[in-house]
Amino acid sequence: MFRYMDPITIIALVVAAGALALAAFVLLRSGKRDASADIAQTTERLAAQQAELAGRLSQIAEADAASQKALSERLQNQEIAITKTLEERLADVTKKVGDSLQQTSTKSSETMTKLQERLAVIDAAQKNITDLSAQVVQLQDVLTNRQARGAFGEIQLQDLVQAALPPSAYEFQKTLGNNKRADCVLNLPNPPGAIAIDAKFPLESYHLLRAAKDDAGRAQYARAFAADVLKHVRD
Template sequence: MNAFDFSRDFLTIGTTVLSFGDFLIIALGLCLLLALFFLFSIWRSARMRALEAQYLRQQDELRAQEAEARMAQLVATQSELTGRLASMQDSVTVQQSAFSKQLDERLANVTGRVSQSLADTQKNTMENLAKLQERLAVIDTAQNNIQSLAQDVVGLQSILQNKQTRGAFGQSRMEAIVQDGLPMGSFEFQPTLSNGKRPDCTILMPNDGPVLVVDAKFPLEAWSRLQEAQNADERKIAGADFKRDLEVHVKDIAEKYFVPGETQDTAFLFVPSESIFAEIHEHFEGVVQKAHKSRIVIVSPSLLLLSVQVIQSVLKDARMREQAHLIQGEVMKFMTDLSRLDDRIRKLKSHHDLAAKDIDQILTSTDKLTRHGAKIESLEFGAPEETKPVEKGKPFLRAIESGEQ
């Protein structure tokens, strides 16, 4: 048996003649290049998934840092408002005490008409102080509301805990997370949209924005078949069925629950298990990409919990801003009343100074009249029968009538 001759001519291309050995070397080289290209594609795909996961983790960390910074800012604002209110209360108390003491001292030195005038003025002043006390009571109430809201924001509660015996998947678990994480009135289960469709849940957004739709109709049967597959063929068939069902469900959400002006342009597809969520992102990346293009976000219980916490923080931040506006309005009213009180105190001081001046002038006239009376009494008349008491009093009467001082 003769050995195979690799140098024998095998292929002629133009003027180039290739032996069988040359052709075999070229074929092996092409196969090696194809294998290297295939391995590079696999490595590139794995690298892209790792970078995407790292980007998502960085985004989550940035959101957490922004939430902490906002919380610190709210606490600082609340502390500053508390200090300002306490300073205003102390100032009003000191001014009220000083005013009451000065008013008592001056009222003790005034009689007659001046006493009545000061009594009327004091009555008006006490009414104004009562109004100021009412304003301070309103400010204290608003301050207590802010403190209560701040404690609620700091004390984040466990949202995954289910208070009743419910199922572990689908609608029941989604309702438990939403009910435990949001206040009553900020969500609604099984509502009816304007197009007649009924999503599993809608969440109210701040500033009367369109509602956010959450769907919990996960294709659990197809997933169960995938988990129960006994061999590779069954798993392949079940995986294709699960992928098809999931894509159809994503399409249904996009067609039914996107109503312009009524719902957000993004919806949540709730997956009832963290393991199912990880399996979908690991083995069904194409479905995840299609969902993103359709503005459907696939969320696990932990991601839904995080989203609910963010919405709750935004809602509470909006309510705290409303309370801040209320406090600002009450402070402006307080400053207006305080300015009015200062004007009335200055007017009272002016009236008191005028009254004191009038009393000094009356005392001066009284002293002069007393001296005139003493001079009249010291006069010597001739006979007692010629004494005329009326004539004796005429200089005194003339002095009063002429206003002589």
């Protein structure tokens, strides 16, 4: 079986074979007994050339090996540099993506918090509106019933008078000289003197006056409202 041989060994064998062939050629051609001297000289020259060639081939092989080593080191260094650059860029991209996701998450959380706060405000306002609507309905019920409306008017009258005047300037539920009872009497100096106030008033006539669509209607309902007030005063 043939084993692998490097180029220098192959060339040396070729040179040696050439030298032997040349020596055989010289022997056959000369046919002389002193041809051995020529063969020896030729062999020496060939050996010297072979040695020189082997030296050059060795230098070439060493230079080629050094070049291969330098190329390998350069490629390895380039690979290391490229790998480092890719790792740095990947780390930078990963950091930017992470920061962006964190900012997005933070903004989303803040937005949700603000939205929940606004919804809470809206819910509170809705509850207030619902409560106010219930109170308005209750007030409408009170104003619809004359007896309840009278009691409500008396309470409002007391609150207004007590907030504006000292206790000596008014009396509530006072019986007058004609045996009629006033909801409130204001004790004012003359003139005008004492003034009796009734908390009740003709609400139906007042609603009709407010609902009038034109001047003629407003004038008509204003006269009716004034007549009802005058009748209530006389009563």
